[in-house]
Amino acid sequence: MKNKALTLADAQEQVxxxxxKFGVRYFSELTNMAILTEEVGEVAR
Known part of the structure; x- marks a missing residue:
């Protein structure tokens, strides 16, 4: 059996x-922006 390549859309659907299923909530947009800003700052060092 051949393995099918996982596309981004497939991965997003799985997540x-x-x-x-587990009732975990997504982060709010503001939280996502804060996390992204922090990570970009780390990369910029």
Whole structure:
């Protein structure tokens, strides 16, 4: 059996299904921006 390449859309669907199954909530947009800003700052060092 050949392995099918995992596309980004497939990965997003799997993550979304996991989040819905376990009831974990997504971060808010503001939290995502804060996390992204912090990580960009780390990369910029």
């Amino acid at each position: 979304d299904a996991w989040i819905k």
